[in-house]
Amino acid sequence: MIRRSVLGLAAVLALAPMAASGQGTGTVTAGFGAESTMLDPVKYSAGVDHYFMGQMFEQLVRVNPEQRVVNWLAESWSVQEENGKPFIDVRLRKGVKFHNGDPLTSADFEFAYNKMRDPKISRWSHNQAEVERFEIVDDHHFRIRFKQADGNYIANFLQLWAVPKAYYERVGEAEFGKAPVGTGPWKFVSRTVKDEIRFEAFADYWNKDHRPKAEKLVIKVIPEDLTRVAAFKTGAIDFLDAVPLSMVEEFRKMPGVKTLTVVTGNNLFLNFNTHQEKSPFRDVRVRQAAAHAIDVDAIIKSVLFGQGERYVQVGKGGVGYDPELKPYAYDPKKARDLLRQAGFPQGFEIPCYNLTTPREPNVKEVGEAMFAYLTQAGIRCRVQGMEYAAWLNLARMGRNAPPEMDGVFSHMWSQNLPGDPGTAWAGHVHTFVPGKGWGSYSTTSDAEADTMIAELKLTMDPEKRAALARKIARYKHEKVLGGVPTYRPMVTFAWRTDKLDFTGWPYPGYWRGMQEVVVKK
């Protein structure tokens, strides 16, 4: 039997800087670079959807500023076992209300589960595939019963979102998407796609220590970097999301402005084709040569203006993070030696595919720099830039055909925050298995890695999971499987100190939680 300790509320309280009483005042106007497509948590499809959804909706657990998972709508939860099958036992927090006044009960989570497992509704139905049934014990106690263990379920914050069953059923799916109701600190007011979304503080928010300090929150959508910055400088917005990398230094020195820089949940790496017969990257020495050829630190410093965090397989604080694992050092001479040993004294020429759409800031330039380093070491890149859709099509393995990607590929796959590599490794390290969802973007095939990754999926125990992930990370690192990890992007927020106070609670890197923004009088 596995027990997970309940993190005391006291610990959470200690993190809260000031206990606000009663209603907040004033309006916070924030400028975001990207916006959610959908507001309905059972229908959302992309990570960016959290930006708006995360202000209104909540899950059973969430990430605190120290990047730890803490209980949120769950008062406590644990993984237990019965007849050889695992289940997650959840006790719901009492006194939680939806924006329309309905109390949160187990039935609401059951409703969410039923929606989220339906492939006609949810884009993430495969995440519920291992669940056998949802069992309500009472209004504040339920169990998620599994057919077989599913480690990713825990890695993904217990998956489920609190959705008001009664309201949803009354207004219907379309209407709910237009006027969503959750348990979160912000109540939905209105939205204009590609322009803005408006919220007001939820006076009955259950977590009294984390009630919004402002009365209203307006998020403006301004994708063009320069325009967003100008809007901040002219005072049209008080809170700037995603300060352009090149301006972070300038913002840090700016009088009357404060900044917060945090790492985001994405993981970038350079992948190789090892599937095709003639690929030079089938030789581990060539892969190691590539890893030694690139000065990732220099790239982070100049191309990313320092706004990136080097990682080796798993980011700091993630499941399987191993502080002893050191990245391959930049050593062009060693890279050449390795190439020579592998039988390429003159190096070789290879197509190098670069993502040019800024899915993360400056990825295109990072790719250009990496490919220039490879070329200098003898892996002569024929660079081909590709916009996102073309890049994704190339990256994705044909349903039954061999991979078309025949060279080097700049890739990314989020391990989320605090970070769990299970899903990412299943997708880009595990061998491609048609129809099973394994290795859907993989150009790697290694039996030992496959066995361990499959085992990781079945491991729900946090300790065992971390140990196994560490083992895989070491193996993956030594053999340079599934590419060379490079960096995790960082994001910087800036706000005007004369108008706002922002403590970054909850952890804002991925979800952009805004509830701790305080408007000064």
Place this chain on the structure above:
Amino acid sequence: MVILALVVIAAAFGENVAPHDPNGLNLAAAFRPPVWEPKGEWAYLLGTDNLGRDILSRIIAGARVSLVSALYAIVFAGAIGGLIGMISGYFGGVVDAIIMRLVDIQMSIPALALALVIAAVFGADFDTVVIVIIVTYWTWYARIVRGEILSLKERDYVALAKVAGCGTATIFFRHLLPNIMNTLLVLATLQVGQVIIFEASLSFLGLGIQAPDVSWGLMLSDARNYITNAWWAITMPGIAIMITCLSANMIGDWLRDTFDPKRRQL
């Protein structure tokens, strides 16, 4: 004229003239300002970009891509559009009606939207850009040439040639073509600037020229990421576009006034 000549020379002999490899990466030399600034260096006359690449060398390399793509596109658009316009104007009737409807259809789609979709379909690269420009610009030639032919074919010498039993091809290339050459030339010159800007817009949006090729539009697209750090990186390629288009347009205006003083709206 002089400027255009310089640009053409730069495009032709770019590799020999350029002080640096346009794609030569040197992270240690990133963001060097132009030589006249306090921290400028003679090694990098117009400064360097975020990857330490020499901007002058990149402008020279970009001149080739920008001009060559423009020339290719204009020559083919002119040839295809011109021929279709001649056929349409000369034969008239159903052929004319069909061709003109096609032209109408094409012209009713915003050029940049069509270009974006095509580039997205075929994968953005040099060849696609050229094709996209041809697809966008042939209609202009077709329409204007058709108009010219309509009036030309009423002339006596065309009628005479027909009576004399000259083949259609002979009439086209011996009698009609020389008479529309001036128009084609003026139109082509006036389009050089437009096409360069069109290419720059496509590249700016990310569906034009892709690295490692260098184009002015691509340089601008890159430079906007660090616009406040290096004003020169966003200014210089823009100025290159500006003076090239300016000189092409001036030559075009001059040609128009010389060949065709009455038609002011070509």
Place this chain on the structure above:
Amino acid sequence: MRPSGTFPREWGKVVTGYFLRRVLQGLISIVGASIVIFFISRLSGDPIVLLLPTEAPPALIEQVRQEMGLNEPVWKQYLIFAGKALGGDFGKSYRWQAPALELVLDRLPATIGLALAALAFSILLAVPFGVLSAVYRGSLIDTLGKGFAMLGQAMPNFWVGLLLVLIFAIHLDVLPAYGTGSAAHVLMPAIALGWYPVAAQTRIVRSAMLDVLDSDYIRMGRAVGASERVLVWKYALRNAAIPLVTILGVYFAAMLGGAFVVETVFAWPGVGRTVVEAVFSRDFPVVQVGVLLTSILFVTSNLLVDLSYGFIDPRIRYDR
């Protein structure tokens, strides 16, 4: 080039016939445009992978593909689309899960507003430039005006936009960098967009002005001792403006086309930006509707131009 007072009696019939023919041609263009965009965009690869999480299993991908009707042959997809479109249903945006028509229609006023503002900006420059350069032919004003106008024709509008933001919003902090609402908001995007046609418009005003200033009408005015200023700015301009006014529709259409890039720079919530983003995310229904609406505007404004030519100058032959 002055409106003439009396039309022949058959005129009405000729105009009606011509009008109907032109409208028909316009409709053909629009339907053709919809076919072209539909077929080309369907070639552009599978949008499904963009819509689903990266680890989505193949079964889900196949199911979503079927839901969206992407398994049918393209021609059949088009017929289905066209049938529904006639009933006003242009499908749902893949990305936003909302009716595509609604998404684009919401953006239309912003784009039209921007195009009109840009047009106004260009005319405000072109008319004085054109008049002055005609009156003071060959003078410094003529050269300067021409130079300024030509400059606009030689710069990419997005570059002008970026420089304007850099100078006026970031360094001088005098203009709002983005957003809609006030006149100040529209100023920079309108300049970026409206500078380009100034050269051509100036040329039209200038040559028309030269013609008019040479006419008997103005000479007579001079003879009776009317003030030169009144003659130029009131009587001459009124007539010289006609050719410009008649082709404003063409420039309006051009502004709509240019808006695709400018809207992106200024985060202008218009059709152009919506379509550009939709192309990148392979959101076919939105691309389709966006392009179609712009095409309709294109065709309509060109149609109005053609028709207004005829009304204003009956000498134009209506037989194309």
